Amino acid sequence: MLKKFLAGLGIDGAKVNFVIDNEVVELGGVVSGNVYVSGGGVDQVIEEITIALEVSSRYKAGDHIRHVNQEIASGVIAKQLAVKANSPEFKIPIRFELPYNIPISTNNTKYQFRTNLDIPNAVDAKDIDTITIKPNQLVQCLLDAIGILGFRSKADSGSFNGKFQQFEFVPTRFLKGKLDELEVYFEAHEDRINVMLQIDKKVRGLFASAMDDLDLDERHVNFSLLKNQLVSREQTSEILASIIQQEYDKIPC
Template identity: 35%
Template sequence: MFKKFMAKMGVGSAKVDLMLSKPEYAMNEIVHGTIRVQGGNVEQEMNSIAVELWLQVISKNGQTYTHKITSIPVVSPFIIQANEVKDFPFTYKLPEGLPISAGNVSYHFRTHLDIAGGVDSNDHDAIRILAPAPFYALLEAFARLGFREKHGSGHFDGFKQEFELFPTGLLAGQVQEVEFQAAVEQDGLRILLELDVPSFGREVELKREIFFSHALLEDVDRLAEQLRHIMEETLHQAHLYQSHRMEFEHGHHGHHKSGLGGAIGGFAAGVFGGMLAAEMMDEMVEGAEEAFGGTEGEEEGGFLDGLDFFGDEEDE
């Protein structure tokens, strides 16, 4: 009797553990794992098991905001005996277009074991979501030209995810920073490239949209040479690109659009309905918790330090 009472208080109660096959996954990949329930000191009735995928974003002032992307019901009611171990298979196909794990973005699965008449058990498992292979081929091509990713590259502002590099060889002294957004398409990779160029005490932004075929992306040397040619041409013909102020189509904003789909991070605009971006652009004003449905989804600390990842301005 005493053991049953203590189990209801959470002492000697059943515990849940999500065991994943690996810690890193590509967008659209199927996550495989096993949910293990370890029985406690007494027989207990379980109402259900559900696994939730959470996205965590850290603002430039260090505040942490989380949003539940989905909840996956896994197991219906069952009874577990004292010290019994039950394993349940878990599979989930990740959505396309998620922001990748970089800069101010991280993810975790939260596994919730609902115990009838007792204290529920939870398990948290961090995962990294990676970009498709063509994206990393592009980064390698930049690296071969002497460009290095800046600390905090891959920042996500609620609508889009932007990657930032600085020159250490090619264009050093001519370009302060190279930024790009990426969209994965069926036939290759499309990017919105921006060169930030110093000009008479101010910074000029040169933007152009570029498509790279799969054949080119599979040959990193050729890709690097193509990138070199494109960036040098952009600088030499700066007047053609200085006012080219377009963005990937995010929805729920007033930017000019390039009409591109499949942007990395584009999925999140639909998830948040634009609310996250509005809050971030307003310096995480008071009431942001209500925008995410209450404070339940807000967690202190997190997987990344609170660094200044967000830019200072937004294109009009």
Template identity: 35%
Template sequence: MFKKFLSKLGIGSANINLVLHHSQVRLGETISGEFLIEGGTVEQEINKIDIELRLTLNQNGQVQTKTMATVPVASAFVIQAGEKKVLPFAYELPKTLSVSRHGIHYTFVTRLDIAGGVDHLDEDSVQILPPLPLEKIFVAFEKLGFREKATSGSLKPYGQEFELFPTEQFKETVQEVEFFASLEEEGVRLLLEVDVYAGVFGIQEKELKREIFFPYAELDVDILADKLHETIQEMIDQPYQYAASSYMTHYSHTPHVHGHGSGLMGAIGGFAAGMFAGMLVEELVGDAIEEALGFDEEAEEEGVFDDFFGEEDEEF
């Protein structure tokens, strides 16, 4: 009787432990493992077992936690004292998640819901890696001497922004490179910004912007590195063509490939729909995490894309 009373307080009660086969998994792939369940000192009724994928976002000095998904594992059952059970675990990660970076962390929280007692929780960290096509782009940037900044991977209203700085051939001309990525049916699309040092080649405006597309058939690291080198050099050599105002003028007359109509916002809207964290950011805004992200719904309505495609350019 005393043991049963203690078990209701969580002392000597059943417990659960998730053992992942790997603690790293690529976005869109399946992570697997096993649940190890062990009975306590007395027989207990289990209402259910479920597992949550939680995102912890540490950004702009604010820390917020969001449950991204809840996966049912088992319905009601009885576990005897000292009994051991093993249940398989497999979960395919949604492609709309942001990838793990500084300030973006994921945890699986397993809950053993004990009837009339204290639930037992188990937490396991997991690192979500970029999908392979995007990983190849990162490797291509590395071949050109670019390295990710500590703040790379932060969430913006239009997705996850990656920031890199040059250490080799572009070190004297390029301050940093920023991009957003969208995995589409035929390949990877980047919104690329190259920030050059003021005065380089007579350039007064340091922000040059361009959209580029890499078909999956051409996602060889060496080919990507050559294409990125050519693209960045062309932007530096032809700054007038790739200033933000020129980019916006182009989109004000050209329908975007996504078929969302003409105009800049139509183009961006189509792009953002397929971006990492696009759905996530929208959901976070609805859950009042605007302060942590550094933006609000009113700013979104007034033009959240101005940060990337701002019209106020300095003259060359």
């Protein structure tokens, strides 16, 4: 009776452990591993085993710092499993393909897998495993091209607000002294990247404050970079420089 009571509280009950083969995976890549389940001190029935990929981040909204926790994907990997007391460990192979259009890991944006045993009338057993999602070749080419132009990433760049991830850069060479900052948003796909740039012009003089309040010192542009435009970071940087310059020239003086 005591063992059943303790198992119901999650003490000496069935245990779960997700062992990931690759803890660093690129966008669109495959996460593989095994979920290991072992019996506790009493017989138990596992209603289902679920795995969820979760992202957490913090971002600035006005003068406030806000936090976001969001489930990217989840699934049931097993149902109705009878686990005998002190039964030997068994494993369930896992293979999960990451989407392309999700945030990448940054200082502010983190990922984890949450593995859960749903056991009726008992505290569910859980396992938390961190994972790093890095840019794929196309996204890395885009980021490298921005760096080639001399744009330096700001400290809070890469924040995710639950809808989009924002990258903020300051110029150190190209358009230095002319731009306040460059904001970059992108949505990766297998064969292209959809990009949105916010170009903030550095405005001086009597009407600078008014232009800033009315967002007249900003320019937004949307475009797509195809796979063949993301082969060489030098080539991509030339494309970006041309687009940024053209849009900058359209901002009122």
